[in-house]
Amino acid sequence: MASNPHAIVPAHLAVQAMRDNGYKNAAYAIAELMDNAIQAGATQVELLCGEKKKFVNQRGRSCIHQIAVLDNGCGMDTDVLRLALQFGNGTHLDEDKHTGIGKFGMGLPSSSVSQCQKVDVWSWQNGVENALHTYLDLEEIKQQRLTEVPEPEFKPIPEVWRRVGKSFDKTGTLVVWSRLDRCIWKTGSAIIDNSELIIGRMYRKFLESGQVSIRMLAFDLDNPGTVIVPPKEALPNDPGYLIAKTSCPAPFDNKPMFQPWEGDSEYEWTYPIEFRGKSHEVKVRFSYAKEEARAGQNPGSLPHGQHAAKNVGISIVRAGRELELDQTLVIKYDPTERWWGIEVEFPPSLDDLFGVTNNKQSARNFAELVKFDIESLLKDGTTISQLKEEFQENEDPRGPLLDIIQKIDSQLNIIRRLLKAQTKGTRSGNKRHTGPVAEQVATAATEERKKEGHVGQSDRDESKPKEIRQTEITETLRDQGVTETQAKDLAAKTINDGLKYTFAEADLETAAFFSVKPRGGAIIVTLNTSHPAYDKLVEVMEKDVDNVDAETLRTRLSNSLEGLKLLLMAWARYEDEQPDGRRRQAAQDTRVDWGRIARQFLELEE
Template identity: 35%
Template structure:
């Protein structure tokens, strides 16, 4: 009997689930495209937003319409371009030491943010080849295969973004139908990508060899209705963001309270240089590689200068907050940061560990050894080793664990040795004690008389939780314009809006409660913003009318803190799909609760 052949994957059936592919945010997805550009020899990578005003709740607001990545790299011929949108088929895999070798970056990152991806590429002054990927067409069954590249000139607005000088070779990727962006305006996107992109590519932005240096430029093109065209706004070149604070001319120097007499100087002392402690290793299958660890701690003179400039603890300064955003272990693969793992940091209530920096470097040849994921979001095997547990399993003393497993699993023993050295690098924290640094006046945030006590308590709880289970944006200070825009959804007067915005910013509020009429039978709605969680409590819900509005102030506060805990759970969801399920559960529970309380006896 002859049976029809079936494909391993039916694109129309799986494309939806493939979109939930684990990218932490838009910046990480964009980094995949920047990786490809750099690997293709680009000297300048342009990151361009095309923005226009849209009506949002009867208010005209800016919204990003398209995002384009433009480079001046080697470009692709038609066969290479044809492979570029195929999952797992990139020619970058042929470069064993390159940043991109999994063949997943372009299509994987693109569908995580948008429904349509267009690609133009050209070489040696020839006309560009063009192809595209369209999620809607794939889901409908219209696009089952990648369209073979055709010759097609760049759109005029894209060519203009090259500043009138399209390079001899290059590649352009355009995202449109942007249904999954984390930040909807160019201002927000720049704010939240500037530090992250600057940190990920710091060694390329400040490469010692000028011929290998890469310039990454952000630019916004705003649609002008009067002319029907786009007007370029001020471009911004990304600066390096160095968690070890050994580089100069980095983003921290742009902080408002950065001491001017330290410009052009390293702010930390180096304790591990990454050269004298470089370890060459060979795995059991013959794979060779290396790893090296660098570490640093804040200079006493710089800490003292910050102390002079504040009446509070130096961690509350703009510089101190910037330090806090870089807490953890920076994992560097092929010169590019994969991840900043916060679970290696010292558990310290006042985040004094922000004043040390640790990073580990390794080449792509050790990807399997360190557990590098195919979306280059993390190295899963780099985490604190539980030596007591392993010792218990092996039936040996903790000090003998590594030697005990060397015979049976030499590669695991090598990994444990590396992890032990990484953890040892965090002993740089002890150097701070030897330096006898003063961190200024330590004050716990109690909020002002205008702050809702529940918001203050929930904000303090959120801050403590983020130390152990950090999420994107936890250590980013709230932006006044973004807070104002988020709060403006709730029909406040102009005066109320400014007062509430000021209260959130001045009191470092991370969880804000709003009591307003909400959607149908939903008890509470949650809006996750960078640095701020908004919880709208529906004052028309039966639970609110029959119980919450009549509860004592203390009980109301406890109920709000309970809702804040749910909000944090949604924020920590590992994927967008899990977060969606949490939201549906919250809405369904509110509906059931409303029905249970819809009785005359209440």
Template identity: 30%
Template structure:
């Protein structure tokens, strides 16, 4: 029997599901493109936004129209460029010590943020080759194969972004039809990428070898309708963001309360460095590699200086909040941070662990050993080791568990030893007590009289949850401009909206409840803006009218906390697709609940 051959995968059927590929946010997706530029030998990587005013309802708002990554790397010939948009085919994965992994970074990250990706690349002054990926064309079946590269000049606005000096070789990647950006304006995109990208690439931004040093520049162009052209508004060089605070000239020096005396100095003491902690390992399949664990702790004289100039604890200063944003284990692969694992070891409600630093370095040869994901966002096997539980399962003394495991699974024994080494590294926390660090006076804050008890309780619960299970946005203070943009479509007049924003900002509210008319079948709506969550409870819903409005004050508070827990669940969703499923479930449940309660006039 002759059967028609079928492909393993039909692009038109799977492309939409492939877009939900697990990038934490736009910054992590952009990092894939920056990785490619650096691996291609780029000295300068430009991260460029093209922005214009759009009419949204009755308001004109700025929106990013296009994002581009421009570099001066080696460039690609037409064959290599053709492969670059194929999932799993990039040549970067062939470099055993490079940042590439599965050859999926360019197409994978791009479709997670936009519908159209265009790529130009050129070598030694030749005309650029061009190809593209169009999600809509793939979905419709119009484009089942990658268009073979053709020669094509750079678009004028992209060429202008090189400041009139297009390099001899280079690559430009442009994203348009941006339907999945986490941040819609250049200001918010810069705000949320500045610290993250500065931390990811800190060792490249401040490489000891000047020839290997990389400059990453953010630029924003705003469309001028009068001249019908894009004009440069802002240019910012990314600075290193070092959670070890051993580097000089990092982002922390830009904090308004940073003491001038310490500019250009390291703020922490190194307690364990690569010369003491490097360990070589050989796996059972012959793979060789090594890992390095480094630790640091705050200098006593820097802590003293900070307490001298504040009436509260160091943690309440801008510098202290910057320290808090970098808590955890920094996981470094091939000189680039994969992840900052906030909850590896210390869970301190007062966040004193912000005054220590712990990081592990390893090469790509140990990717499988550490469980590095294909989007290079984490190393799944780097988890706190539960030696007591393993010892119980193996029926041996805890001190002997690694030796026993070594007999049956030597690679796992090596991993357990490494994880134990990391856990021991967190003992640098005791250095804070030895140095007799003073954190300043405790300035107690009480909830203002106009803040309801449910808001206070939910805000406290959210803070506790963020300490134990941190997620993206926890450390971000809500920006009034962003709040106004998101909430302007949430049934507020201008006076109400201004008052709400003022209340949230002035009283450091993280979770707020608001009862107001809404769509009859939706019980509650959730808006998450950076670190703030607004929960609007619909007073027109049958559940509210027949039960919640008649409940005691205490029971109303408990019901609101239930809704706040749902809000946190949506915030912690691992991917955008999961978050949307949570949102749809919330809406459908509201409809169903309204229907179940509609047969009776009064309960």
């Protein structure tokens, strides 16, 4: 057959170019076929990997030879089957009617040619024995012997697929890839191992709800009874770790590893968007690790921690199906990043706003906007509303996404500080110390001051029952941002050991370096971990010293001394800025009184 010599893009060259459509790997290409199956109402989908023995230097090894995806969806008639193999065509192109996970009419042909040179499709609507068949063959297209999708015809499904597939129903579709020349994984085992995590994450909502099950199997094509990878069902892989039964290793295989972030009363934040004259909803969900997930030494090296390390980023979900795990905001060098989860879910009607690509692997507009430093754009008093108006004036469609990005950025900062507090522990009882711990010394010094007639606000609560005092201390610590477990442990130790003081660490929304709260007969001192003085004076000294060289220790001590000097100079400047009169005198008196009490506390330690 002769091609049109005046075609803008010769068909055989266009198809060759489409082989480079940008699928990240075979798992993402396979997902396109699963999209079609789910769109067709399938409740069962199978990934079947057929291997054959290949001899290299007289040594035989089993390699992937064909890949098939089988489903029990509604099947296709002649017209639809032919459309399905046309690039850019399909039955889900009407934007007004579109609500499902398909849309672009590119999935089947483009994903197939990205991995193989030939794709065969069988589909049936009235029993497997009535299956229609058609195909695409890149060699025939290259030689211009195939210029259009062949007319579907009745053709029996090869017996090998009938033997290994379990989802052959009254209706369904079977897609088979052969002459695999671009699949980076060379065995059925590698394909299934790598696909299981990705596919489980992409379709986690469908798998969790039971809407669809995905079976995976690798076998010998020459001897279908020989199983290479036993049949396995894909489990949900939730990067937000809020689903109970998932592929996460024990002890979190049957219970959520994370908890919803409830900083705004609920973990799901719904944002209404007006786009093209219609109202749409975008949902953003936040989660973070439970304390038990991070308990013990180096939890990131445990199986559940390693699993979380493979799911770092913002999960972008379209119509219940994940497009990608965007890592733009991830701090790559920080292992703590594995312990938070963010999910952004939007309907297909917002595809153009989010910039969904044809291969459904990313939301381009969203990803590009995440990279922007929005705070730098809000300088000189510019508001988000003004910035959105500027986007609108420039006909930039991304304006409505600004609020969402800013929300994610601010919320993520809060969650990161909370995660930092989870592992900080408390300041009492868990540090090596050659003498009495500071809390014990301060308690003894306070008793001496009480004998001298000095009365504190906290003293009046010492007569309360221990249970009430412990509850009050626990609640105060928790309100300060200390985790539940740490708050309970610290309160119990304070009461049981008869301590007057207790130290904690938390991210405080104040400019102060520390807070002082008299509660339950005790004085709670909470260090503000977000204050620069914390890094200079506290954290630098808390770090492990067992395997640190002398020069590093000297640097730490020097930094700590510099931090102390800066604090004292800051106080000096505070006094210097006070106007002459009562305020300046009050500041000077406060410095003297504090110094007098500090001397008493420090002398007692000696």
